[in-house]
Amino acid sequence: MGEFDLIRRFFQRPAAAGVEVGVGDDCAVLVPTPGARWLVSSDMLVEGRHFLSTVDPARLGHKALAVNLSDLAACGATPRGFTLALALPRADEAWLAGFAQGLWALADASGIPLIGGDTTQGPLNLCLTVFGEAPPGQALLRSGARVGDEIWVSGRLGDARLALEVFRGRVVLAGEAFEQVRVAMELPTPRLALGQALRGVATAALDISDGLLGDLGHLLAASGVGATLELAALPRSAVLAVQPPAVQQECLLAGGDDYELVFTAPPGARLPDVGVPLTRIGRIEAAPGLRVVDARGERVDHGLRSFDHFQS
Amino acid sequence: MGEFDLIRRFFQRPAAAGVEVGVGDDCAVLVPTPGARWLVSSDMLVEGRHFLSTVDPARLGHKALAVNLSDLAACGATPRGFTLALALPRADEAWLAGFAQGLWALADASGIPLIGGDTTQGPLNLCLTVFGEAPPGQALLRSGARVGDEIWVSGRLGDARLALEVFRGRVVLAGEAFEQVRVAMELPTPRLALGQALRGVATAALDISDGLLGDLGHLLAASGVGATLELAALPRSAVLAVQPPAVQQECLLAGGDDYELVFTAPPGARLPDVGVPLTRIGRIEAAPGLRVVDARGERVDHGLRSFDHFQS
Numbered sequence: 001m002g003e004f005d006l007i008r009r010f011f012q013r014p015a016a017a018g019v020e021v022g023v024g025d026d027c028a029v030l031v032p033t034p035g036a037r038w039l040v041s042s043d044m045l046v047e048g049r050h051f052l053s054t055v056d057p058a059r060l061g062h063k064a065l066a067v068n069l070s071d072l073a074a075c076g077a078t079p080r081g082f083t084l085a086l087a088l089p090r091a092d093e094a095w096l097a098g099f100a101q102g103l104w105a106l107a108d109a110s111g112i113p114l115i116g117g118d119t120t121q122g123p124l125n126l127c128l129t130v131f132g133e134a135p136p137g138q139a140l141l142r143s144g145a146r147v148g149d150e151i152w153v154s155g156r157l158g159d160a161r162l163a164l165e166v167f168r169g170r171v172v173l174a175g176e177a178f179e180q181v182r183v184a185m186e187l188p189t190p191r192l193a194l195g196q197a198l199r200g201v202a203t204a205a206l207d208i209s210d211g212l213l214g215d216l217g218h219l220l221a222a223s224g225v226g227a228t229l230e231l232a233a234l235p236r237s238a239v240l241a242v243q244p245p246a247v248q249q250e251c252l253l254a255g256g257d258d259y260e261l262v263f264t265a266p267p268g269a270r271l272p273d274v275g276v277p278l279t280r281i282g283r284i285e286a287a288p289g290l291r292v293v294d295a296r297g298e299r300v301d302h303g304l305r306s307f308d309h310f311q312s
Numbered sequence: 313m314g315e316f317d318l319i320r321r322f323f324q325r326p327a328a329a330g331v332e333v334g335v336g337d338d339c340a341v342l343v344p345t346p347g348a349r350w351l352v353s354s355d356m357l358v359e360g361r362h363f364l365s366t367v368d369p370a371r372l373g374h375k376a377l378a379v380n381l382s383d384l385a386a387c388g389a390t391p392r393g394f395t396l397a398l399a400l401p402r403a404d405e406a407w408l409a410g411f412a413q414g415l416w417a418l419a420d421a422s423g424i425p426l427i428g429g430d431t432t433q434g435p436l437n438l439c440l441t442v443f444g445e446a447p448p449g450q451a452l453l454r455s456g457a458r459v460g461d462e463i464w465v466s467g468r469l470g471d472a473r474l475a476l477e478v479f480r481g482r483v484v485l486a487g488e489a490f491e492q493v494r495v496a497m498e499l500p501t502p503r504l505a506l507g508q509a510l511r512g513v514a515t516a517a518l519d520i521s522d523g524l525l526g527d528l529g530h531l532l533a534a535s536g537v538g539a540t541l542e543l544a545a546l547p548r549s550a551v552l553a554v555q556p557p558a559v560q561q562e563c564l565l566a567g568g569d570d571y572e573l574v575f576t577a578p579p580g581a582r583l584p585d586v587g588v589p590l591t592r593i594g595r596i597e598a599a600p601g602l603r604v605v606d607a608r609g610e611r612v613d614h615g616l617r618s619f620d621h622f623q624s
Contacts, residue, residue, distance in 0.1 A: 020349065026384075029387075
């Protein structure tokens with residue numbers, strides 16, 4: 001199987017609505033919605049850093065797209081298309097069939113067509129770039145949080161990190177409990193409907209990929225504000241809730257790979273119900289920095305920091 | 313130096329015109345030109361496949377962007393922005409400074425802002441995605457060639473491949489001659505002005521990245537036509553012109569890494585003069601397939617095929 005057969009067999013389909021030219025020319029050609037802004041994000045996944053070499057290829061196909069869609073969700077964008085650049089050690093048909101199946105399933109469910117990309121031989125590396133649209137002035141940015149805003153998070157935090165700790169041998173879980181956290185790690189759900197519903201409601205938003213502390217820190221820095229987080233309020237699964245407190249803290253505050261949205265909104269804002277639980281976890285304050293407090297309001301000395309690819 | 317310092321130091325600048333939000337949020341936000349189409353292309357460069365590990369990082373920064381811009385040029389697009397996803401074995405400041413300098417020099421010269429991307433630890437891999445615009449119906453595609461059209465190519469072919477053969481030890485060149493072909497390999501010029509000037513003139517176009525035979529073959533297949541190429545007409549440098557005929561043939565027909573435009577236009581079409589030499593190299597015909605003929609019109613049995621990442 002050559003390079004172009006590979007593309008045709010696994011990654012080429014008739015062009016979708018709004019796509020004048022899809023896979024197969026030098027560029028894809030898309031028709032923007034009149035007046036809309038274009039939102040663009042790119043994420044690269046490397047074996048051993050972002051996924052384990054043993055992961056089911058269908059789950060990897062899902063996750064590679066999901067983490068990119070999560071950035072569109074964080075900005076409240078409507079997905080319009082994505083490119084996929086793949087470096088593969090070899091053209092392994094079974095692996096490619098699985099990968100493509102997981103990728104297309106999420107692409108179809110999210111209404112986002114694959115419009116182009118690249119295929120090359122090399123150490124396994126997946127680089128996706130996603131495009132979306134939002135009305136002018138309505139993209140959710142990190143910079144809009146205001147003193148007095150409440151801080152909210154979608155879904156639950158920490159399960160993906162707990163699964164990683166099982167793979168690392170630091171935590172023991174079996175059966176259903178392991179399967180549940182493994183699904184959180186391998187099959188994250190991008191919060192696209194929530195992001196779009198938060199346009200005009202949230203003052204700032206981002207998605208949690210490197211851990212709540214670090215990611216929320218970016219939002220605070222961009223907005224020029226500080227915050228207090230309530231550790232007890234952080235939403236967690238029943239599986240995580242029975243782990244030792246230190247494990248819970250690490251998974252909740254610095255876990256990463258959550259792909260939930262954290263956003264700010266004024267008290268009393270009418271939050272959308274799109275079937276995703278939303279939990280109030282803290283408040284924006286004028287004093288710079290991010291304080292974590294326990295149920296009695298006392299500072300928690302967690303000693304944690306966020307994931308950094310060159311300092312971890 | 314951590315991941316976010318690295319981004320700030322080397323890859324973050326104030327947002328450019330037309331870019332509402334640049335590097336630093338979950339997505340970049342761009343303002344499309346009303347009525348224009350969006351063109352998107354993505355290319356991934358892997359060490360040892362697309363560049364040698366010994367390459368000057370500034371030249372690599374140039375080339376990584378150049379090969380992507382070449383796809384916009386091939387479609388006649390005006391550049392609007394690009395993302396850069398980088399996997400690096402380590403955060404080497406001297407390497408990054410050189411890479412960024414070469415990247416920014418070409419970005420500035422081409423008027424294309426860096427709007428976002430990703431940085432991760434891993435085997436060296438550069439994945440860029442470029443965005444451009446063209447008026448509706450004016451993007452140059454591979455599919456528009458018509459029987460009777462002439463086939464044209466910009467610049468000169470084969471020097472990049474000749475340089476590769478020197479590195480491989482199959483050809484010996486020294487001094488100025490080697491430097492000239494090495495520049496062709498390491499510092500290709502994307503033909504952006506030519507591509508834009510060919511809107512409404514060329515019937516089909518693409519850029520030569522995998523070799524003239526293979527790339528032109530894609531154009532013929534997309535257009536449902538055949539062609540005859542005149543080997544003697546293929547433009548070559550004085551350095552390549554004194555190589556043995558078999559080396560010349562291989563470099564000209566199957567060289568790759570040329571990043572020149574090959575395009576078709578009706579006889580008598582008024583071709584643009586943007587300071588890039590254009591050479592007529594053949595003609596589109598109804599009979600399927602791609603025939604190469606010598607100066608007497610006799611078929612050349614070249615036995616060459618185009619580069620394929622999974623069959624080379």
